[in-house]
Amino acid sequence: MKGMSLIVRTITRLLVGFILVYGAHIVLYGHLTPGGGFAGGVMLACALILLVLAFGKEAALDIVSENAASAWDCIGALLFLLIALLGLTGGYFFRNVLDKGKPFDLLSAGTLMWSNIAIGIKVGACLFLVFLVLAAFRIRDEG
Amino acid sequence: MGPYILCSIILLLGVYAVVAKKNLIKIIIGLLIIEYAVNLMLVLIGYRAGGEAPIRTEAAQDAARILVDPLPQALIVTSIVIGLGLTAMVVALCIRLYEKYGTFDVLLIRRLRG
Amino acid sequence: MNDNHVLPLFVALPLGAAFLIVLVGRLRESLSDLLGTLIAAILVVCSLQLVGAPEQVYHMGGWEPPLGINLVSDALSTLLLVIVSSVSLLVCIYSITYMKGYTSKPKYYGLLMLMIAGMNGVVLTGDLFNMYVFLEIAAIASYALVAFGTEHEELEASFKYLVLGSVASSFILFGIALMYSATGTLNLADIANTIDKNGLNAVMTMASAMFIAGFGLKAAMVPFHAWLPDAHPSAPAPISAMLSGLLIKALGVYALVRLFYSVIGVGGMYTNILIGLGILSMVVGVILAVGQWDFKRLLAYHSISQMGYVMLGVGLGTPLALAGALFHLLNHSMFKSLLFLCSGAVEHSTGTRRLKELGGLWYRMPVTGTTCSVASLSISGVPPFNGFWSKLLIIAGAVQAADRFGPVAYVLAAITVLVSFLTLVSFVKVQRYVLFGALSEKLKKIREVPAAMCIALVAFAILCLALGVFCPFVLEKLIYPARDVVLDKAGYIGLVLGK
Numbered sequence: 001m002k003g004m005s006l007i008v009r010t011i012t013r014l015l016v017g018f019i020l021v022y023g024a025h026i027v028l029y030g031h032l033t034p035g036g037g038f039a040g041g042v043m044l045a046c047a048l049i050l051l052v053l054a055f056g057k058e059a060a061l062d063i064v065s066e067n068a069a070s071a072w073d074c075i076g077a078l079l080f081l082l083i084a085l086l087g088l089t090g091g092y093f094f095r096n097v098l099d100k101g102k103p104f105d106l107l108s109a110g111t112l113m114w115s116n117i118a119i120g121i122k123v124g125a126c127l128f129l130v131f132l133v134l135a136a137f138r139i140r141d142e143g
Numbered sequence: 144m145g146p147y148i149l150c151s152i153i154l155l156l157g158v159y160a161v162v163a164k165k166n167l168i169k170i171i172i173g174l175l176i177i178e179y180a181v182n183l184m185l186v187l188i189g190y191r192a193g194g195e196a197p198i199r200t201e202a203a204q205d206a207a208r209i210l211v212d213p214l215p216q217a218l219i220v221t222s223i224v225i226g227l228g229l230t231a232m233v234v235a236l237c238i239r240l241y242e243k244y245g246t247f248d249v250l251l252i253r254r255l256r257g
Numbered sequence: 258m259n260d261n262h263v264l265p266l267f268v269a270l271p272l273g274a275a276f277l278i279v280l281v282g283r284l285r286e287s288l289s290d291l292l293g294t295l296i297a298a299i300l301v302v303c304s305l306q307l308v309g310a311p312e313q314v315y316h317m318g319g320w321e322p323p324l325g326i327n328l329v330s331d332a333l334s335t336l337l338l339v340i341v342s343s344v345s346l347l348v349c350i351y352s353i354t355y356m357k358g359y360t361s362k363p364k365y366y367g368l369l370m371l372m373i374a375g376m377n378g379v380v381l382t383g384d385l386f387n388m389y390v391f392l393e394i395a396a397i398a399s400y401a402l403v404a405f406g407t408e409h410e411e412l413e414a415s416f417k418y419l420v421l422g423s424v425a426s427s428f429i430l431f432g433i434a435l436m437y438s439a440t441g442t443l444n445l446a447d448i449a450n451t452i453d454k455n456g457l458n459a460v461m462t463m464a465s466a467m468f469i470a471g472f473g474l475k476a477a478m479v480p481f482h483a484w485l486p487d488a489h490p491s492a493p494a495p496i497s498a499m500l501s502g503l504l505i506k507a508l509g510v511y512a513l514v515r516l517f518y519s520v521i522g523v524g525g526m527y528t529n530i531l532i533g534l535g536i537l538s539m540v541v542g543v544i545l546a547v548g549q550w551d552f553k554r555l556l557a558y559h560s561i562s563q564m565g566y567v568m569l570g571v572g573l574g575t576p577l578a579l580a581g582a583l584f585h586l587l588n589h590s591m592f593k594s595l596l597f598l599c600s601g602a603v604e605h606s607t608g609t610r611r612l613k614e615l616g617g618l619w620y621r622m623p624v625t626g627t628t629c630s631v632a633s634l635s636i637s638g639v640p641p642f643n644g645f646w647s648k649l650l651i652i653a654g655a656v657q658a659a660d661r662f663g664p665v666a667y668v669l670a671a672i673t674v675l676v677s678f679l680t681l682v683s684f685v686k687v688q689r690y691v692l693f694g695a696l697s698e699k700l701k702k703i704r705e706v707p708a709a710m711c712i713a714l715v716a717f718a719i720l721c722l723a724l725g726v727f728c729p730f731v732l733e734k735l736i737y738p739a740r741d742v743v744l745d746k747a748g749y750i751g752l753v754l755g756k
Binding site: 067070071073074075077078081084085087088090091092093094095096 | 262265269272273276277279280283315316317318319
């Protein structure tokens, strides 16, 4: 898949960092503001999809390959399961065992922030992989 | 009462699209409309008259606000995620079907019968 | 505070295994076989440990009911868990050699583990929306598994299954939304409590109608059955066994029984609807099955018919009929899975599913032939195999219901006997065309299937025989406690809310 024109590529090069940071912000502040793991993960995936659209598939795959996306997908899910199993130390599966801190702080609400991070990683990698798989059919048609 | 009836009409429109349309993509859009109608129903159920978004603030008069029910909103987010997974799957199936059969017409994709 | 943490394992272990298998299966394929079979074996051990153990409520995250999500294990859930884990283990063993020709084994095992996790979740959970989430996990995994071979017919069948299945799931979610608006809570026991105190109103009746439509489609009741004759034959044989043997039971029949007996409280109108659906499925299923010439399509139509038996027993509601229905649930998973695995073995060796092209296979494939005969005798209701006892119990239950339903009950019993006879006719046809008769020239060179598949076939056949011969023991340990739980709505409420 070829990329797009010079203007699009320049703007993308400037903006991708900001989109990634914004997605990470939505994920990290998920217990305080609306959003959380899923919405932030979708934005992370969109940043990577923007790379594919602007630079073409080969250049984007050099940055995050298909195998890497699949591996991060599984790692995110296993991390979430690990956090849930951590609750067993507090007596119940999935219990919120970490320190709750002060309300409205970033490091409050115990395991919520870490669960959001795990889900953000998983959803980001998973949606990017879905896009790659769906876009692959077009490649075979053109070539 | 009005919004609930309109929501049911959207649901029925989605069912009509799934049942009566011949193009695979239109059937998929019908599925999506049914999903949106059910999510809308959950939103309508959670509403409280005069309520605001259920986010606590640090303001002093926070305790006196009326908030809408936050539980249906969690259900809706879950339902949207499930819908996303389903949509990804059905679109991938559709692409593969086009590769194999060469058409999007449901009436021509009928090898299984009897 | 409970010390026994085995209940979340039923969901967490397959979920973790699914992602672990996809992650490490890329390195060596045999690792995915090993991990999948190991997890299935651990689940069988855990579920057998629950049989006879006292009932248990697990509070996820430490939140007390009715606020939090609970996992409830009573006798009905234990019965379903035993069925799910034993069939899954044997299907995993069978898949070790059967799936060698397909594209990606790690992804296959990943999807299979997700389906098992979803079914375990539906069976164990005590929360209405949680049931929907696990139902969707299992259903989406099954849509992908039906299309696993990516040939023409598999994709078409999977698309049809997906569209119908997702409309049904949306209707279920609509019903859940209505039920939440009517009662204000999602906990099953709390909803049951509210209905006990305030009675049913129009919104709850609409929600029940949505549930019957949605879960009825998942259970393949006529008139919601149209996806099953396409989806079950097109899937790879072990997946057909899982779909027919487990998915329509755990997602369809169990959910209907739990909702209509333990939550809504079964009354006049709902029972009649369930009986009507059951009779219709039984008759339509078997009549359409007798005329089929494709082996797996014939088995798929019989699945519809046998689920009609179960629904009839559930609808009648007398103690004998309910015991017969639950026992038939157990038996049907065993012999229908065995039949589908046999058809997979036949297809693996000969490459065809058409009855007219097969013949005389018994002489070249003795293991497959014997186990296929055992399964056919079981489904036709021939003593001493297991099908006979469960069908007898359902017929006796129908006769017992005559004091509530009048002479209609005798007509129902007569129809049941007639359908049983037609089942025997179609399986005699299968036997004659597949196993006996003359061995055609093209098939003279075929060999018996590999060892892993034989182990699974023989294990299922032994289970069919054992369930029939040791029927009183099985009834007392597994079926009668489950039946008592179904009939005891107040006991369910007390179990979850009392603690």
